[in-house]
Amino acid sequence: MSKNFLDITDADLTSLIQANDLVLVDFWAVWCGPCVRFGPVIESLADLYKERVVVCKLNIDEHSSATTYKVKTIPTVIIFYKGIEVKRLIGSVPLETLQEILDSYLP
Secondary structure: OOOOOEEOOHHHHHHHHHHOOEEEEEEEOOOOHHHHHHHHHHHHHHHHOOOOOEEEEEEOOOOOHHHHOOOOOOOEEEEEEOOEEEEEEEOOOOHHHHHHHHHHHOO
């Protein structure tokens, strides 16, 4: 199991978005079957993009940022580039799709 992704809090999210160029946030919950099945994709991304992209997971049952970012369905992935939301993906997304998106923002 990867430990390159971060389990974050609401306060972490704001500071990570402001302090890093590229941040991917997976909004999820323990009880969500699709979220649990999607977890290995997020872990793979964290391994592949270690030190180039901040990959994190935010549990919507423990933190309120899902409301702030108007997340209504999980899993939802939001990608932030230089502090701005640039992409929102709802549901399980193939690893390759996420890689394409992230690569488009990396030098």
